[in-house]
Amino acid sequence: MSFTGAVKSFGDVRAVAGVNLEIARGETVALLGRNGAGKSTTISLLLGLNEPDEGSVALFGGPPETAVRAGKVGAMLQETRPVPRVTVQELISFVAGRYPAPLPVPDALELAGIAELAGRRVDRLSGGQGQRVRFAMALAGNPALIVLDEPTAALDVEARHAFWESMRAYARRGHTVLFSTHYLEEADAHADRIVVIDHGRIVADGTGEQLKRSVGGNLVSFDLAGRGTEGLTLLPGVVSVEVRGDRARLRTDDSDATVIALAEQGAIRGLEVVPASLDEAFMALTSSAPSDVLETV
Amino acid sequence: MLDYLRLEVRRTLRDTGFVIGGIAMPVMMYLLFTNLGGGDDGEWKTASMVGMAAYGAVGSALNTxxxxxxxxxxxxxxxLRVTPMTPREVVLGRALTGSVTVLPAITAVLAAGGLVNGVRMDVWQWAAIAVLLWLGSIPFTLLGLGNGYRLTAQTTGVANMVCNLGLSVIGGLWFPLALFPGWLRSLSAYTPTNRFAQLGVSVADGHAPGLGAMAVLTAWLLAFGSYAVFSYRRSARTV
Incomplete structure (x- = not known):
């Protein structure tokens, strides 16, 4: 699939402001961004639910609608409520039946972890179970690409864990998966590649490792052991200083110089140098105002 | 699309509100209206049977x-838009759902007429009335679809109820037109419900429906059909 300079506005709001993106077959890609960053709009463009005002979106080499009609796409949309008065079995069989080469329904239910709910009515399930039914709807047709819009929103930890297990099992079959999330850990743990979107633009694109490195910098921390914090910001390389309890955390873009300077002052108790976390990378990437630079890592 | 039809018919028939409001109510009203106060008027039993079957059909059709x-x-x-189903199939499937779900109401009221109220007609008349009421309900399904695509869930409920009660009463499905003042009677002749019931009443009287009934119903079919198409087009972008 590919986006080329896609733009979509709602009124004055540019929800998607010129996105360029390509995803290859078999990849598991996370679309990471805060609420309102443009993730859902990007997904609706991809699925052909909306049309871009400018630019183009191609799925499997053609317009999204054609790919959807051909049964190459399954989707789990946000903000849908359970369909009343049908059983899980009826619903999934119906959806599967729309596709040219669907999964056998028992397999689809098994993969989504809802085999034992087959006879239950969809509108009488718990939130987590309902979420898995929606996941089953996305994969029932055995489509080459599944798109999951914030699939784990409102799931508890256990349900979330089970959900990702299912997702990985599906991806292992060689399918392309694109999911959106605002949870960094999820993106890092479950995707081959993370696309960070902010203010309707892609601000970074790469593996979790690459993202961390792109922001650069390390975190040097040590025990203050009673000494003051004055002068720490003046040490070579230090960008910011944070004190938590008795521990100082210095963000630095030259950790060697910082450590040497600290050593000269004898402040090396419990000294630790760690790379910046993905969390920090994400903050650094998205906190700035919308920039015109499209950064590709 | 047959799968979609089957799924939606199932969902409708499992709706308690539909079963009570769309099937049980017309039957109960029919039995009540024809058996209160002696109730030995055979002609009224037949006319009301057709009227209430029509009323039930209108309600069920709008319910779509x-x-x-x-x-x-x-x-x-x-x-559904992200499955391979085309929008056309979805709309058509919904319209067909409407045409299937009117059948229980029609059958139930006719059965109450024949079995409880002792209405006697030839077999062909029973069959013709059922088929005509079935086909004649199509404009009302389209009206319902127009409301459904155009309005929110709550306003659709209200709009459908107003359409259903208003058209049914003015159309003479509940009470004989003879009780109406003259001006209302002439207005009634232009309602789709009045002409809809006429299809069945003329068959019960032993002759084919008149041209007037067909013409008025066709006009309403076109009007409601355009309304449905227009509403659908308007909503298609936002659904």
């Missing part, structure tokens, strides 16, 4: 629109 409005709100229509 309520279903659409509900599906719009819960995101089911949006979900």
């Amino acid at each position: 629109g309520g279903g659409v409005a509900e599906d719009k709100v819960i995101g089911w229509l949006r979900q």
Whole structure:
């Protein structure tokens, strides 16, 4: 699939402001961004639910609608409520039946972890179970690409864990998966590649490792052991200083110089140098105002 | 699309509100209206049977629109858009659902007429009335779809109820037109419900429906059909 300079506005709001993106077959890609960053709009463009005002979106080499009609796409949309008065079995069989080469329904239910709910009515399930039914709807047709819009929103930890297990099992079959999330850990743990979107633009694109490195910098921390914090910001390389309890955390873009300077002052108790976390990378990437630079890592 | 029809018919028949309001109510009203106060008027028993079967059919047909409005709100229509089903299939499937779900009301009221109230007609008349009421309900399904696609779930419910009660009463489905003042009677002749019931009444009287009935119903079919298409087009972008 590919986006080329896609733009979509709602009124004055540019929800998607010129996105360029390509995803290859078999990849598991996370679309990471805060609420309102443009993730859902990007997904609706991809699925052909909306049309871009400018630019183009191609799925499997053609317009999204054609790919959807051909049964190459399954989707789990946000903000849908359970369909009343049908059983899980009826619903999934119906959806599967729309596709040219669907999964056998028992397999689809098994993969989504809802085999034992087959006879239950969809509108009488718990939130987590309902979420898995929606996941089953996305994969029932055995489509080459599944798109999951914030699939784990409102799931508890256990349900979330089970959900990702299912997702990985599906991806292992060689399918392309694109999911959106605002949870960094999820993106890092479950995707081959993370696309960070902010203010309707892609601000970074790469593996979790690459993202961390792109922001650069390390975190040097040590025990203050009673000494003051004055002068720490003046040490070579230090960008910011944070004190938590008795521990100082210095963000630095030259950790060697910082450590040497600290050593000269004898402040090396419990000294630790760690790379910046993905969390920090994400903050650094998205906190700035919308920039015109499209950064590709 | 048959699968879609089957799924939606199932969902409708499992709706307690539909079963009570769309099937049980017309039957009960029919039995009540024809058996209060002696109730030995055979002609009224037949006319009211057709009227109440028509009323039930109108309610069930409009109910399809309520279903659409509900599906719009819960995101089911949006979900269908990301399956290989075409929008055309979805609309057509919904319209067909409407035409299937009117059958229980028609059958139930006719059965109450024949079995409880002792209405006697030839077999062909029973069959012709059932078929005519079935086909004649199509404009009302379209009206319901128009409301459902155009309005929110709540306003669709209200709009359908107003259409149903208003058209049924003015159309003479509940009470004989003879009780109406002259001006209302002439207005009634232009309502789709009045002409809809006439299809069945003329057959009960042993002759084919008149041209007037066909003409008025066709005009309403076109009007409601355009309304449905227009509403659908307008909503298609936002569903």
